[in-house]
Amino acid sequence: KLNADEVNAATSVAGVENTPSERSFIALKPDAIQRGLIADIVGRLERKGFKLVAMKLLTPSKELVEKHYEDLKDRPFYPGLVAYMAQGPVLAMVWQGPGVVKTVRQMLGATNPAQAPSGSIRSDFFLVTGRNGIHASDAHASAEAEIALWFKPSELVDWKRDADQWILS
Numbered sequence: 001k002l003n004a005d006e007v008n009a010a011t012s013v014a015g016v017e018n019t020p021s022e023r024s025f026i027a028l029k030p031d032a033i034q035r036g037l038i039a040d041i042v043g044r045l046e047r048k049g050f051k052l053v054a055m056k057l058l059t060p061s062k063e064l065v066e067k068h069y070e071d072l073k074d075r076p077f078y079p080g081l082v083a084y085m086a087q088g089p090v091l092a093m094v095w096q097g098p099g100v101v102k103t104v105r106q107m108l109g110a111t112n113p114a115q116a117p118s119g120s121i122r123s124d125f126f127l128v129t130g131r132n133g134i135h136a137s138d139a140h141a142s143a144e145a146e147i148a149l150w151f152k153p154s155e156l157v158d159w160k161r162d163a164d165q166w167i168l169s
């Protein structure tokens, strides 16, 4: 049986969900940045035990946002969603860890903050769907596609975290 480091080394791009190297694309939206919520929200991901492998603050182009939300292009709220996101800034991140895609979606709660369970990020910090502050990939395949859309491979940092021996086994 491989230990966590060996699994990490063997699967720098995770082929299987729930491996220590599973990754998710997570982004704080412009409302979260404007409201000074970076530390509160990023701190929750960090304290949970996920590992940060990439982070950048940017104002995304309209084209990037349109591509990111391509699946929603026929929805009536799409133009407003693109304008909201493209104002920037957006804090784009990649986080890694076993079950990160599913667990972070649970930590976010529902798309509509009014329906998100209390204690979830969207419930604790946001009020309405159109200003719900945070994005997280909803599946392994979309995570890998979104990481490739927002980051160059060279922007993903390959680092060994000493605390992994206390977090993963």
Ligand code: ADP
Pocket (backbone or CB within 6 Å): 072, 077, 081, 110, 111, 129, 130, 131, 132, 134, 135, 136, 138
């Ligand atoms: P999630 O972000 O939870 O994965 P969706 O993929 O359905 O949700 O929608 C993407 C984003 O589009 C939402 O997070 C929200 O910012 C925006 N959005 C979704 N539905 C609406 C709506 N009815 N009105 C305004 N914005 C919406």
